[in-house]
Amino acid sequence: MSDVLAFVDANLGRFRAELYDFLRIQSISTQKEHEGDMRRAAEWLAERMREAGLEASIHDTPGHPVVLGEWRGAGESAPTVLIYGHYDVQPPEPLDEWASPPFEPTERDGKVFARGSADDKGQLYMHVKAVEAHTKANGKLPVNVIVLAEGEEEVGSDNLVPFVEKHVERLACDHVVISDSNMFDEGLPSVLFSLRGLAYFEIHVKGARSDLHSGQFGGTVVNPGNALAAIVASLHDADGRVAIEGFYDDVATWEDDILDGIRALPFDEEEYRRSLDVPKLGGEKGFTALERLWVRPTCDVNGILCGYTGEGAKTVLPNKAMAKVSFRLVPDQTPERVKELFEAHVRKVAPEGVTVEIKALHGGRPWRTRPQGKLVDAAGKALEQAFGVRPVLQGEGGSIPIVVDFEEKLNASALLVGFALPGCNLHAPNEWFELAAFDNGIKALCLLYENLA
C-alpha cells in the first residue's frame, strides 16, 4: 500500500490539473444547448478511465450517455465494488454572483472554485485516480471494480434504472460506493446513514387571454400572481410544518442510536446561522437544525416568475404565473404519494377564476441504512488512516435517488462516503472543493479498496 500512497503523493499536481480540464467542460444536463458538452465530458472521462487501467465504454441512452469503466482482474473470490458518480452539473445561474467564471477552475484559499468541483465531478474523479494509483503502483487492484458515471443525476436519472436493469449481470457487485456528499466538517470525514428523497413540481396559473392593464381591468379578474402566492403560502403553517393533508403520514421514526448520534455531533447552530448570514434560522418547529436537515421533510420554492420583472413600474395585470416548488422527502415518503397529496391540496386551495396546472418534473426516493458491518468498518478504517481522525456518522439532506435502486436491483449494500465540505455552495454560485480533501480523499479511497479485499 505504501507504493500506492506514494504514487498519489507524487502525482497530486497532475491529478488536479486533469480535474480542472474536466471542470472546464460545461456538462449542464438540463440545458439542451449543452448536449455537445455532455458528449465531450463522457468521452473525456472514458479516455481518463482507460489511462487509469480500466476498460472503458460509452453507452447511449435516450438522454445523456452512461460511461462505464471495468477491471475484473482480482478474480471471483475477491469482492466487486461498483463506484457510482455523475459527470453532469447544475446550471451556473445567476452568473453575476460568481467571483470567478463557473467553468474556469480557480484556486483560492486552499479551494478550487468551479461548477461541479464538489458535485460531483471532483468526487467522481477521485475514484478514477485511486484506481489509477493501484494499477500504476501495483499493476493491479485489490478488488474488482466497476465505475459507473451517469450524465443525468441533476435531471432525475431517468435513464439510469433502465440501464441498470438491462445490465444487471454485468453490473453485479457486492458493494456500491458513492462519493457525492459532504464530510461533517473540515478535517472530519463521515459515512452517511441516510439521504432525503425529492419530489419537484411546477405550478402554472393561467388567467385572462392576455396581460391586461392593471387600471382598466384591476378589480374584475383574479390576478394569477396573487393566486399563485396564495397557493404557495398555503403550503406551510405558522410552525413551519408542511400544511398538506397527509404529508407526514409516511414519515418514519428513527432508531435511538441514530437520534442520539445526531445530538452528540459537534454542531453550533449559532455559528451555522452566522455562516449563512441570516437573522434567524427557519424550518419546522420542535427539531434541531441537523434533525430538520436529515430526518424531516421540507417544501421549498425553487423559483417564481410572473409578469413584469424588469426595471421600473409597469402597471400590468399579468395573465400567468409559474412557481417551481420541490419537496425533500424522508423515509418512508415516496414522490408518487407526495405528488397525489400535493395535487389534491392545490386543487383544494386554488382560487376560482384562474386555471391551475401542475407539472411533475422529477422525483427520487429517500434512503436509509443501518450503518454497521464489514463495508462501514472498512470505510471507517480507511478514512481514519487517511485523515488521522475517526469519522462520524451523519445524515444527508440532499438526494441521490439511484441509491435505493442500486441496492434493490443489484442486491448490494451501499456505502456513501463524501468529501465535499459544508458551505461549499452546491447548486449555487461559487461552488468549491477543498484541495486537502481531494488529496486525502484519494488516499482514503485507495485504502478503502484495500480494506475491502
Place this chain on the structure above:
Amino acid sequence: MSDVLAFVDANLGRFRAELYDFLRIQSISTQKEHEGDMRRAAEWLAERMREAGLEASIHDTPGHPVVLGEWRGAGESAPTVLIYGHYDVQPPEPLDEWASPPFEPTERDGKVFARGSADDKGQLYMHVKAVEAHTKANGKLPVNVIVLAEGEEEVGSDNLVPFVEKHVERLACDHVVISDSNMFDEGLPSVLFSLRGLAYFEIHVKGARSDLHSGQFGGTVVNPGNALAAIVASLHDADGRVAIEGFYDDVATWEDDILDGIRALPFDEEEYRRSLDVPKLGGEKGFTALERLWVRPTCDVNGILCGYTGEGAKTVLPNKAMAKVSFRLVPDQTPERVKELFEAHVRKVAPEGVTVEIKALHGGRPWRTRPQGKLVDAAGKALEQAFGVRPVLQGEGGSIPIVVDFEEKLNASALLVGFALPGCNLHAPNEWFELAAFDNGIKALCLLYENLA
C-alpha cells in the same frame, strides 16, 4: 365649421400615416436605453405641432423633455384650453405575444396595432390634427390652445408638477382637456367622472448570503420565495378585500346619481368575462364589475421574480425574491397614506429569518368631478355631433395622476374625453386603436373647440 370637418375628411390618410411614424419611435420612458428615442419623439412631435400652426418648444427636465405647442390668437376674451397628453409608452414585453411587431404599426380589422396607438400617442395626435384642421381650413382657432405633451406619464410624471409650477402663468387656462382614456363601447363615446390613483411598490426579500442547495440546507432557513408568497397572500382576505388595516378608511362614498348611472349602463358581465377568457370574474365581493373597476380600490401583483425560472429542475434554495405590487386608489385615498399602511402591514406579516425591504416606485392621486356645466355640455354636444349618439358618463379604472395637479395649480376644470376602446390591450401585447374612433374623434375635438368658444 364645415370647412374644418371637410379638411379632416380630406386628410385622414395623411393623418394616419403621420401617426404611424410617431408610433415607430420606441419612446419607452422606463428603459434607459431608449433615452435617445424619447428625445427623437419629442422633436418629431414639436415639428408636427409647428406644421399644425402652433408655436412649439421643447423643455428639458431632470427626466424626459416636455413639448409645448401654443396658439393664442383668439384673444383674451376667448377661453384658453390646455390639452394634455403624453408621448411615452409602456415597455412592449412580452415580445413573443405580439402578432405584429410592437413598433411597426399594422392595420387589421379596422384597427391599428402598435404600442402607444391607444395610450397615448394616438389620442394626443388627434388633438394636434384637430388644431391643424382649424388653422389650415380657417386660418385660426376658436379658442386659445396650449398643447402640453410629457414624456414621463408611464413612470409617474415626476417632473411634470415642477414644470407646471414653474410655468403657472404661461400655462394659465380655463379648461384642461385630456384624451387618455376609453369610450364606453364601440361607437359609444363618453365623458369621465373619475380616475383611480396609484401606489406602486417593490417588495424585496433577502435570505442567506447566497443561493443554497435545497437538499443541503432545506429545512434550516426561511426561503425568501416562500416568505414573499406569504406576504403577498396576506394582502387579501377570502372575500377579495384588501386585508391591510385601515386601507378602506379613506374610501369616499359616491353620489346616488353617479351610482345609479353606473348601474344603468349597458354592460354585460358574462360577455365581459367571455371576452377576457376567464372561468369566473374576480375582485371584491358585494360590488358589480363596473363598481369594482371605477369606485373601489385594488391591490395587484405586477411581477414576481425569484430563484431559477429556466427550463427544468434546479434544486436551488434562492436567497432573494422580489415582487412588484401596486394599488389602484379611489377618492379620498392618497399614495402617501397607503404607503404607510402597506409598510406597516408588511412589517407585521414578514416572517423572521429574512430581511424585507419596500421600495416605493411611484404614486398618483385619484380624481373625481361633478360632471356638469359648460365644459361637459360642450363635450357632450361635440361627441354627439361627431359620433351620432349621445355620450354616457363613466368612471375610469386607470390613473392620470396629473389631473388633480392641473386643477389645483392652474385653477382650471378638467375634461376627460377618451377615444380608445375597452379591450384595446393597454400596457399589454397587441395594443390597438380603432381607426373609426381616430377619424370621428378628430372631428369631435374640432367641434369641442368650436363649442367652447
